[in-house]
Amino acid sequence: MAIVELKDVTRVYRNGEHEQYALDHVDLSLEEGKFVVVLGPSGAGKSTLLNLLGGLDNPTSGTIRVDGKDITALKDDELADYRAATVGFVFQSYNLIPTLTVQENVALVKEISPHPLSSHEMIAAVGLADHVHHFPSELSGGEQQRVSIARALAKNPKILLCDEPTGALDSETGVMVLKLLLSMAREMGKTIIIVTHNQQIAKMADTVVRVKNGKIVTCENQDHPLTAEEVEW
């Protein structure tokens, strides 16, 4: 059963008289528990797609159903509730709060969720049990990204939306983060949606969605994706 379903979705940005189609009549259907990579050059509409799925933006036309719910019909407050309950975000720049410890960063977001998981368990799950009382500035980039994944997971979302999660990391740390994300799909049944321009990451995906000029060029399922270790860039 599809957890994400876009029907004829268009997002137009108006800039004076100029109209720009960030997404142009897009249809897309994604299965639950899959590791999905959305691939495309910058400006192709990847981030718009991610923001629409995350309920941070509304489409100009079309409908988006996530987990059986039409999120295009929701009001601002309902969208916040939807974000709190259903999706977790992982950003390229981690967006950790510098004045809070690892444990506090994770616990802060947990308060928002209606059905959170233990923050200690999530921190342990990303392999940072020894660093709970450290501040973000005391961690490496890869470790900070793992904290942000623990933070997203502690809300217990069905879908993890990741915007260039390895964009600021070197190849080796990037692979570790990807491996962690992949295990979230395999072991916890989360749907992982990664937006990137990195072709290599697509090789480990169950589903690869290629986006260009606001349109979906292809949406392919791969029966034998590579493991994280086999990927390199």
Place this chain on the structure above:
Amino acid sequence: MAEYIARFFSEKKMADAWVLIQEDFFQATLSTLYITLMSTLFAILIGLPLGIILVTGDSKGIRPLPRWLMTFLNWVINLLRSAPFIILIVLLMPFTRLLLGSAVGDGGVIVPLVIAAFPFVARLVEGSLRELNPNIIEMAQSSGANTWQIVFHVMLPESVPSLITSFTTAITTILGYTAMSGAVGGGGLGNLAIAQGQQRSNHAVLLAALVILVILVQILQTFGTWLAKKCDRRQKNQ
């Protein structure tokens, strides 16, 4: 120079000043502190929420408010900030009387001080909150935090050191304003300086009042800076 000293610092005047310093200065200092603290407290009670609204209600804020309302709020703040305090005291007398039953005394100066200071505090709070890294707000929003949670769990806790610095600026400014309390018969060092120092030509009293005010500002500023540093967790672990 000799004439100036003879006129304002004669032996008799110095003796008068010494009596005043011993008998009235302690009470006047307490009065100044009372007026300053009460005014700052109320100015923050009004200015803090207003400053939060200025940031969150902005067209690019986390909870945009109607444009006319934001324009109105900004207009009121700018208007109050451009009125000289001594004029505000006089203009607000009927309002002060309505509120307290009397337009003179310490209360007579606290009311106009609060009215003059809360727009200033609101602007300081606005500045402090706008310094926040927008990525952190974006993170809170994308996590599904509502406006309330973003303000109380992220924006305010993250701005504590900056807010303390702002409030320190506010309290020292307000302390300076209290010098005008003499105009409405409020107590304090300002009143003493004007009534005894200027009007009775005893400049030793003026200078003594000045010295105490300078010391008070130094103490408040030092304490504020120390507290802001103590609350800044980033500095501790670097």
